Each structure stands twice: as structure tokens, then as C-alpha cells.
Amino acid sequence: MSKEGGHEMGWGGYYLIFNVLILLTILTVSISYVTFVNHAGNIIAAMTVATIKATLVVLFFMHQKYEGKLNRFTAIFALSLFGLAVLVFCCDFIFLGTYDQSHQVGKLLAHAHHAGHE
Amino acid sequence: MSDTPNTIEVLPHSAAESAHESHEEHLHPAPEGFFRNYVWSYDHKVVSKQYLWTSLIFMILGGGLAMLLRWQIAYPFKTVPVLGALLKGTYFFAADGSVSAEGYLQLGTMHGLVMVFFVIIPLIVAAFGNFLIPLHIGARDVAFPFLNALSYWLYLPAGLLMFAAFFVDKGAAAAGWTGYPPLSDLAGASSAGLGMNLVLLALFLAGFSSILGGLNFIVTIVKMRAPGMTYSRLPLTTWGQLITAVFQVIATPMLAAGGSVLLFDRLFDTSFFVPAGSVIGSTPVPNTGGGYPLLWQHIFWFYAHPAVYILILPSMGFASDLLATFSRKPIFGYKAMVLSMTSIMGLGFMVWGHHMFMSGMNPIMGMAFTVSTIFIALPSGVKVFNWLGTLWGANMKLDSPMLYALTFVSMFIIGGLSGVFMASTPVDIYIHDTYYIIAHFHYVVFGATLFGSFGGLTYWFPKMFGRMMNEKLAKLHWLLTFIFFNAAFFPMHFLGEAGHMRRLATSTEYQFLNSMAPWNEFISKMAFLLGTAQLIFMFNFIYSVFYGKKAAQNPWEANTLEWTAETPVPHYNFKKIPTVYRGPYEYSSEEAGDKDWISQAAPPAGGVLAAKHKVSAH
């Protein structure tokens, strides 16, 4: 990996990262043709590879490895909010339960609301 | 450079500062011609005034919408005077000139959207932020003057689109400002067709304007502070703007995304939010179904809750500055004020579910959001106590800006307290979607934010326009607004507790609401008087711009940097970029000596070199 101007990346470094990204792409596509015992395995594998590729792009192509704290903080803050949104949205939906369960909760709430009106 | 009309004498202080200044001159020379001076301007002060005038005009229009609403509530099915007679059968009027039911929903929806997106945010963030931020930090302009100009020219067309929506077939959006599906995303459901799409497009443009503006302010505040202006010496107004800008950049895109998905449902008949088996009347909808209305609520409130902090934080900053200046005392607990604002920034993204307690979402989430919402009340409480601490033992100057600022604090307490009730799921089950909620948010947005803005306008008017506003008229406006505002909105708490629903075009349908009709009439009368009282401020404002008493450079004897600039402020702001030696609230301190104030930029008595070590501690 040749270095240019001290702390910057040179074309050699970029080519190296590029090749790694292509290899990872081949890897992830190949894995997708294999069905794991539990489909969740496919999801985990694909997302892990995607995260690795993304990290390489952010660190090297986008220079984050050489950036200051400020830009790093901005990127991480945004990503954590993504995580928060997904987490809470999922919690709500996954616990929606069967029709009967949510129906019962609904009836309870309606009763409370109605009782208040009288 | 010295051949141009605006010759600036650059007085170098040190090598660093002269290098800093010379590239500030580099930034953009003084504009020439009407277009560059008043239309597409790279001067933050001009852009701020563009926002200011536009948002004040939208305020009048948005207030007018509310007046029509209140007419219908107080006098259901009676012909609206003047307008109703002229426009009967058209737009939101029924054939007899009264407000129609669909029209009522349009009015309510548009009143909310216009006030939030086209009045308050442009006023307190874009107008005040643009004017004050560079002056407060000792810079010559914002970081990206081009984006600044662009932001305004995205906002204005967006505002015009909003009002254009009234004039298309079937009128403007009518599903509430919160736009819940299925009402908002089925073409046949609500009264609006093209109008709703135009409104969504307008919000998209306004949101983009907001994001660019927020980005601009963050870079400006972080990167362009004058020498010696450390974070701990920033005026609280600037801190408020910084935190607000973070909310704008991070939260607003969620609204854009949600709105785009809603548009997909409306334009391409997708079913992101449309449940299976939906029918309108007995006609099945073209959308195939399988979507979740709850999903919209999550996406929308993920944005709209941080939005309410956007609506309050700048005004909290104004209040802090005003209270310190007119109490001639430092702000009590500066660090705590900053910490509470940053914790609001962190927590503000984690409480959105408290708008959804009645949505049918998982009750466990309800509990989680109750906890986080109660937590976020704490920093607000800290701020209130610190404002009170600032006032404690103060020799107050009760000029009109101070009266407005005091009103901010007291109305914020009321609005904040009612918010605590809503934070608790069991209580909210009862008061959700009632007038209690309406009372709450009007207390915080009108009572707190808008009074704070009136204070800011009267306070910074001399710096913006070189003249003073008429003090007597300002005090009269304050008194009448205070009285009529409380008279109109306080009773709404009781109406809400009694179960009076909101967004109700025809309350006469419900027998149990009949006993509240006299209250509704009273509230409406107070609201009409409240609206009329604003004419005093309008007159005072416009008159004073042209004929007000000429202002001194620092009429309030305040410490912050904007008062070291000439009045009116020249294009380049400061002849020489100031060096900051102390915090913004050094009132009645020993260093001030005989005076009870000492400017942030005044060199210390011991000499500049003695303070050098303080300056370089960035």
C-alpha cells in the first residue's frame, strides 16, 4: 500500500480496498445460493458482509480513518439513531400478537376511555 | 479592495487574527444591485429579514385560519361575517356561508401545518438564527452563504404551495396536521385530493430548506467562532440554535421519508399504510392492503417529537439572554443550562411514543415511553429553576422585552406541567385527543415560544433596523396578549378534562358537550380579541422600521458581541473580528467596575497580554 503525502492513501491502497470489496461481493452472492438450516443464518451472514463492506468504504474511500473526532461523532450519532428506530419499531410490531390478544387490549382501553366520559 | 465603496480598514492584531480576517474579506465582497441586495443575498442579515417578513405574513394568515375555526366552534352553522357572505359555497364555506365540515378539517389541518412549518420554525430558527448566530460568535457570515440564500428560496415557494392547496379542487389537506392514514393516504377518504399532494410536496421543500439551514448553522457555530469564543462563552441563544440545528438535520429527513411513502400510497396505490380489506363507504379501495397505519405514526412522530424541541429551544435561548440582560445578573447555572439542552438533544429522540399511547401500539412500549418522557421533563425543570434563580434578588428593568421573557417562563411552566400529565399513559388514555392537549401545546408554542419571540423582536429590533420599537405600544400589546391568551387557552384544560374532543366540526352532535358550549363561545371571543391585539404589534413593528426613534449602538447595555457592531450593522458585521475575553453574562461583576455590564470583547483591565493565556484555551 503506497502512501502519498504522509497520512493520505495512494492509488495502491484504493485498488486494494476495491479488490477486497469485489471479493466480499462474490462471497455474499455465493452464500445467498446456500440455504442455511435457519433462514436467519442467511440474514446474519449477508448483513455481516454488508457491514464489513460498508466499514471499508467509510474508513478508506470516505477517509474516516484519517478524519477528526467531529466527523466521526456525526457519523456514529446518525448510525445509532438508525439502530434505535429499527429496534423500537420492531419491538412494537413483533409484540402485536394475535388478533385475540390485541383485541383484548383494545377492549380494555375502550372501556377505560368510556368510563371516564360518564 | 480599497477601491470599492465599502472600504474596510483591517486592523491586524496578531498574525493569526490578520490571517483570519483576510480570508473573511475573501469570502464575498459587498453586494451591488437590487437583486443581490434584496433577492438572492449572501448576507445573513438580509436572508434573516426575508425569513422574518415572510413568516410574519404567514403568521397573520395562519392566525386567520384559527379565527375561522373558532367561529365555527362558538357559533356552529352560523354564517361567517364578511368572508362567509362573500365566499359562500366555495372553498371551505358551506352554501349558507358557514364553515362546512370538510372546510373545518381543512382549516384545522392547515392552521397547524402553517404555524409549525411556515411561521414558528422560520421565525425563531431561520430569522433569528440567521441574524444572530454570526454576530453572537464574532463571524462575518454563515459558513455557506449560497446554501443560506437557497434555503430561503426553497421556503418561500413551499409556503405559497401550501396556500395554493386551498384553491385546488376539493381544497387543502384535511387529515389533521399529523396526517394519519388511512384518512390521509386513501384518495377517496378525506376531502382532499390534489391539495394533500401539494401540501406534502410543500413540506418536502420546506424540510429540505430546514435541513440545509440546520447544517449551515452547525458548521458556522462549530467552526467559525472568533478568537476566545470558547463553547463555554457562547450566549445561550447560540447554544439553543446549535442544539436545534442538530434536531433539524437529523430528524427532518424522517418526515421527508414518511411523506414520500405517503405520496407513494396516494399516487401509486401502494399499501404501506393501508390495512387489508379497506373500504370507503362500501367501495373497496384500489390499494391491495396489507399495510400498517401504525407504521406512519412511528415514522411521523420520530420526526415530530424532535420538531417540538425545534419549536422551543431557540426561544429558551432568547429568554435566557433577555432575563440576564434585564436582571443585570449572570444566568444562574450556565453549565447546567448547557447540559440540560444537550440532554434534551439526546433524550428528545427517545420519547416519540408518548404521542401514540392511544394508537394501539404495544402497551409495554407505552410504559417505556412514559419513563423516557418523565425523564425529559427533568432538564426542562432545571432550566426553569435556573431562570428563577437568575431573577432571584435581581434589580429588574421591566422593559417590554423583559415582560415578554418573564411571560415566557411563566407560560412555559404551565405548558410544561400539563405535559407531565400527558406523559403518564393512564392519564393520557383519558385526555388524549381532547382540548387538554390543545391547551398544552398552545401554552408552550404560543405562551412560551411566541412570547419569547416577541421579546426577541423588541430586544433585537434596534440592531436589526437601527431604530427602537415604541415602548408604550409594546407594553400595551404585551398586556392585552397576556390577558386574552390566558383567557382563551386556560379554560381549554377544563374542557379537555370534561372530555371535549378535538378536531370536532360539529360539537352540537354530542349531548354531553352542550353544557360546554358557553365556554366555547367565551374562548372564541377571547381568541378574536387576542387576534385583534396582534394588530398593535404589527403596527408598532412596521411603523418603527421606518419612523421609530433612532437607536444607540447598545441601548440595552448588553454584553454579547452583536452590540459591539455598529447600528445598523454593516455588511461585514465587525470592522475588526473581536477577541472574546469573558462569558456573555458578566453583569454586575467586579470586573465591570462602575458600570453593571462589561462587553465580551472588552479587553480586561490588566491588559490584553495578561489575558492571552485565557484566549488561547480553546
Place this chain on the structure above:
Amino acid sequence: MENSAQALSFHEERREHRLFGMWLFLASEVMFFTAFFAAYIVIRSASNGSIMQPLDKVMGAINTTVLITSSLTMALGVLASKKGDRKALMNWLAITFILACVFLVIKFFEYGAHFSEGVYPKSDIFHAFYFLITGFHGIHVLGGMVTLAILWFRAKAGHFNTEFNDPIETAGLYWHFVDLVWIFLYPALYLI
């Protein structure tokens, strides 16, 4: 952020402003796509995966390769601009532009294939997501292409040199972000 001991040059300071500004903009873009991805993840999980439909993996893989290559060429373009190599910069910008075109053409054929089979956004929730997310991604690619074209003309006019090349660098960040979105989009919609 000025240090009184050592002042940054005008260009260096402006570069810091512009880079920070672009990172903030990208943070807002992350939040924009967050809404779509979060909605997709949620609805897909809630359905236990039953909403899934197959897509053309090979076309998608080709597009992935095209975009990653365009990221490389963009990075090389930024490098060239920093070295003051105007010719190389213009070439790399042009190649990146062409690769972006290839991407959009492939997407055009993919969309066409769907439409000819009668598959539209409204057909089912999965395709609604597919058209929504790839559609907005495509709009961002288009915006990037417009930027690249403008930069190419500016480079031709000699605007950039070793001292001043910020727009190339900030455009590069934006372009890598567009690639980043696709890196997640492709497996999420096509592979799993």
C-alpha cells in the same frame, strides 16, 4: 476552530467547513433512508418473511460491481485533483459518470422487466418497497451524475488545483454514500 499558535490557510479552513458540512448532510441522508429500511425490516419481520419475492440476483450483482468500481474511480479522481492532475481528474470523473449511467440503464431494464410482467409498486408490499427504495436510490444516483457533470466542466475550465479541490472531495463523499446505501440495499432486497 482557530488555534492562535498556528492559523490554517483560507483554503484549508474552507475545506474543513465543507467536509464537515458534507458529513452533516450525509448524516441527514442516513436518517432519510433509515425510515425506509426500518419500515422494510419491521414489515418483513412481522410477516415472518412471507412477503418476500425473488429478484434478479445477477443483475443486482452486476450493479453492485458497477457501483463499487465507480467508487474506486471517484476516489482516484479525488486523488488526481489533489495532485493537480487535471487530465486524470477529468478522465476519472467521466468514467465514474459512465459507470453511473450503466447502473441506471441496468435498473431501467430491471424495472422494464417487472412492468412487462405486470408487476407494479401496488402489486404487493415487497415490490412496493423495492420500487420505493431503489427509486429513491436511483434519484440520488441521478443527482450525483448531475454533480459529476458539473464538476467535469469546472475541471475543464481549470477551477481545481492542488490548493483548491474541495468540491471534488465533497462530491466524492456523497458518491461513496450512494454506494453505501446500495451495499445494504442489495442484500436486503435481493439476497436474503
